[in-house]
Amino acid sequence: MEQDILKKSYQSKLKKPLKSSVKRALIVNYFMNRNRHFSVEELYDEIKKMSLKISYSTVYRTLNLLSSIGLARECVFKDGMTRFEPAHRSRHHDHLVCERCGKIIEFEEPKIEKLQKEVARRHKFTVDWHRMELYGLCAECKKKEKL
């Protein structure tokens, strides 16, 4: 099951034994089967909906764990809330964020990535990671706008 991936990855990096647990299994399961961003609240509500007990502490702890071992990617958009996405489902990408409906569109643009490296080189800067977000109106919201 999914917890094994976690255990292996976790123990190899943090050398602390992991005990298996029902709560963590739930969270990891939700996580592994998502292929897009989700907020902490979204995950929390989903588990609550199945009438299962869970606390925010545990949710945050587990998500941070996944993040610390590189299984989860974190993004913080304009609204300031942390969202997570499984790193194994997609490689690096950037985001278009609709300020009306909140939709998040992912995109890759290798030409931009290349130019970013060029900018860094020009400043003798070593880039570890970056974020790029374009905010505005998505096609649907623009359509509604016109009525």
Added chain:
Amino acid sequence: MEQDILKKSYQSKLKKPLKSSVKRALIVNYFMNRNRHFSVEELYDEIKKMSLKISYSTVYRTLNLLSSIGLARECVFKDGMTRFEPAHRSRHHDHLVCERCGKIIEFEEPKIEKLQKEVARRHKFTVDWHRMELYGLCAECKKKEKL
């Protein structure tokens, strides 16, 4: 004095009269004479250093005011704290952020901006604003690294 620019701009947009005030003058004065980002704490400390009384409420209020009428630009980097910069001192640009020493380098890269527009068009998305930050090590920190 500087408050006049503010008053004119503010009243034309928010049609509420602005009374002049010593505290606001201090903040606006600091703001207008900076040509790079500063944190709220930085400004607050600076005014305190001149042994002048000021409260964070007033600092936040005034900075938000400058922001709301477009005189200030806000950026929130990885650390989650809001920084401000005077909009009249420079046009749009993006940032390199050193994760070691906190240095912030500004850059413009028109080729990237053009490609961003292209991405947006491809998704029928209308971009209002964007942010792009490259995080890593600056040249100086890299040098120290090697010792």
Added chain:
DNA sequence: TTGATTTTGAAAATCATTTTCAATTATATA
């Protein structure tokens, strides 16, 4: 089983920022 260690959740803490509200101040007008 036992004993050691990890996990959990409720409640408290954090921390930047905002809000509240009563007191102070500026400004327009009489």
Added chain:
DNA sequence: TATATAATTGAAAATGATTTTCAAAATCAA
């Protein structure tokens, strides 16, 4: 100049997402 009106201020409380604390519950190795 005095007064009325409206804006400004700051202390303290509120906010809200996230983290921490800590005692109780669960897991696991021997």
